[in-house]
Amino acid sequence: MAQDTVEAVITGKQATRDATAASRRGEAWAALVFLTPWILGIVLLTALPMIGSFVLSFSNYDLLSAPRWVGTANYERLLFSDPRYLKSLEVTTVYVLVSVPLAVAVALIIAVTLSEATRSANFFRGVYYLPSLLGGSVAIGVLWRQIFGSSGLVNISLSGLGFQTTSWIGDPRYALWTLIILNVWQFGAPMVIFLAGVRQIPKEVVEATIMDGANPVQRFFRITLPLLSPLILFNLVMQTITAFQAFVPAYVVSDGSGGPIDSTLFYTLYLYLEGFRNFRMGYAMSMAWVLLVIIAVFTALSFYASRFWVHYES
């Protein structure tokens, strides 16, 4: 069966699409069937909670007692009179803008370098993925203290070289940067996605360019990069969304405080502290909706810009 279709592909390449109204209607029905689980999910499990949270963002809901309508007070406060909120926005923006491009670039380079199915490439891919396996486990907090704390590995190396040392995670000037390193260190997920993409590039195309005498760098820019562009877009968008919502790294490294003095107060960490610890769920929900708008704008811009550099098969 599959063999037949492959034959058909090769012979029927020049066939053009000839869509009639009837087949289009059939297609819409098919789409409905395929989308049924998703539609049920989004209506029952996602949309209702989302609408609920939107409505509650105009209330003083405290998790524990009945909400009272407060109009746009929550939004006014977070936009105009909450310095901690602005701080969390600043911290998160730096984190996103620095760590996302870095992580995606590293992931791409490593994936392309290690794309062969050889034993050594397999081994290295495994090793490079290891940090991502740790995810946000409680152990990360300890590990980071072992590396970036005042008597951590970095300082042992630096003082061995005669440099002045400080506690990198305890100093508000550097604490955020240790979390950026943490994010870049865990580049496994985009790497594997790129890897799967690299394996989708038809070997014939690669071989053809080798015949043309292209060197590996030329091949990367001429073939790999354009063919991987949908996945680059995917990884950039997803990493951006994830980074905007980053919570666990700051939570485990700063013991849930976002310290020292709010230097790692990520957006969602502040949201969580306000909602669950300070009983201002209404306020937290207004923060969530502002974040949604911010992310949506970023994503829309990425998609808009992608017209100029993302290359789809069609």
Added chain:
Amino acid sequence: MTTFPRGPRLDRRGALKLSIGGAAALWLGSATQGFAQATQIKASWYGGQDTHDRMQQALALFSEKNPDIQVGVEFAPFADFYDRLPVQYSGGGAPDVHRHSMTYLFDYIERGLLADLTQHIGSTIDISGLYPGVVEIGTAGEQTQAIGNNQIAVALFYNQEKLDAAGVTGALDNLTWDAFRDMAIELGQAGGDQHYGTNDAGGFIALFELFVTQRGKGLYSDGALGFDRQDLADWFTFWHSMRAERGAPPPSVTAESAGFQNSPMVRNLAAMQTGWCQQLVFFQALMTQELGIHACPSPEGASDNGHLIRALDFWVAPARSAHVEQSARLIDFLLNDEEAIQTLGLTLGGPASDKASAILAETADAPSAKILNYLEELRPLASPQTPHWISGHGELESLLNRLNASVGFEQTTPEAAAENFFSEADRILG
């Protein structure tokens, strides 16, 4: 199932599966029948594994003595417990009886979420032997919504060896705040570079509460702050001067010292540490050198030393629980049953009654004995009051900590930080 032989015929393996399922159903059925009369309640608490072990043992004893009540248990570390609890209250699945920290207790009391235990007090819950402050804190007007499960006080822990080496042990005899500072600075200097006298306790709100109590004020009064801006500015200034001369570590070291194993004293960077008295056990477990325990500094010539001895953790039942009566019996058991007291030991904090003190003294190990002694000796010297915290305390606690760090990093002055605390408190308590 077998009475409708309409489906495909059972092969042998299918029949086997069925009979296993049937046996399981039978077993489950009989199991539930056996307890048909028993009321199911759910108890929950936070703590470490030692607490979990001892609590489960105590509950097993309870079930033995009260076959009509079946107790299901839920437990988690403190942070996880308080991630889950508000969600449970909000969704309607809160446990019938649970442990509650004073940090958050009044957030729940003031919203009317906790059951009034008054009608069970005296009849079901015997409070006659309990120390002052164990019942009072959870009592407002006619209602008692929380009953303490311990009684504790703040304390100063010290590394005996280091104090002796620096020749400052004598300073403990008349420990004023100034003497404490001089002593800490001496200890820091004696330890050498990157060594400090004590931990930076500028963010430790219970110690600040002691500080204002000694000035005849309180942390709160009538739902608002009970002290003045100047008190807080003095407090921040005190700790800033400690940091300036290595009496206390710089804020970057403090920032990475959350958790017992990271505390400067355990890391051998400091000679002293402030904390809640029962923490002596945890610090001692992490150190080889012997630790002493002493009352915290007090002002020159005060009539009492201003220490507050009271309950910090409580037993409560949600107002929505259908089994407050059973919960009350469990609370009484945990507070008064001799075997329960013995089983629990000091895992929930210091003893809440003379009876518990006496039982625990019999079997206490060295650090536990020090804690019991400390409380025993402190009791006559302590303040007779048992003030309590209020709704919003948890947030103020982290605010104090953050502002103390800001002063430490020289991002603000003690006066400005105090000002900031008051304006934030206005909003939080508003």
Added chain:
Amino acid sequence: MSEAPTQATNPARRAGRMLLLIAVAVLMSYPLLWLIASSFKPESLIFSDPGLIPAQFTLANYLEGWNRLGVPFGIFMLNSAVICVLAIVGNLFSCSVAAYAFARLEFPFSKLAFGLMLLTLMLPFHVTVLPQYIVFQNLGAVNTIIPLVLPKFFAVDAFFIFLLVQFIRGIPRDLDQAAEMDGCNKYQIFWHIIFPICRPALVLVAIFTFLWTWSDFFSQLIYLNQVEKYTAPLALNLFIDATSGESAWGMLFAMSVITLLPLFILFVLFQRQIAEGIATTGLKG
């Protein structure tokens, strides 16, 4: 296989590349090596002995940690595994069908629906968790695994839909068209063409679902209340309590290593699938 001839003929360059790869590997895995090393150290030496080779080697953390929590640690692993397997099945099914519709089918409001799908990714989890909890509480599903696995069968992980959409878009449309010529309908095209070709991407979905479900924390915390139902991450947290000073770091590390082991094994197995992916589907461009 696809090793470039230019590289193969240049042994110096290959050696250099190998050295670089090894250096990066060592740097990257240091924290994990420290974790593993510490799991074999006695508790008192963990933070005082910074070396990677334990001065004093002990298995106590593993032996004690396994039973320390009153329930054998294997139970927690099993609980996690059950949730993971069901989540994988749910995601593979629900996300692939939805992705196919988004990537290939024309239907009214498709752009809007796609945007909506992306939008669901953008709301922080912490604010929808509460309304969801209330729904599941009313269904009596709290303290069961239902709230953790049921949503996976309804394609709530938009990440995977988006991932698969991007993959399907990369598949030449000629394939579908040829199949259509052969008289295949959309369902057949999905099942016989798209689904098999997507195998590397589906493996990704499976891996990520497994990894992320395995290390998920917050939703497992609020939905699973009794220790017998705890998953591995919830159990790991029991080793450390900030208020009681109970800190069994050695056991925490030992059990963390044990928890990571299945992840690592699965990753190694699956990533070869990805690396070999296209070669085995027999597709020629």
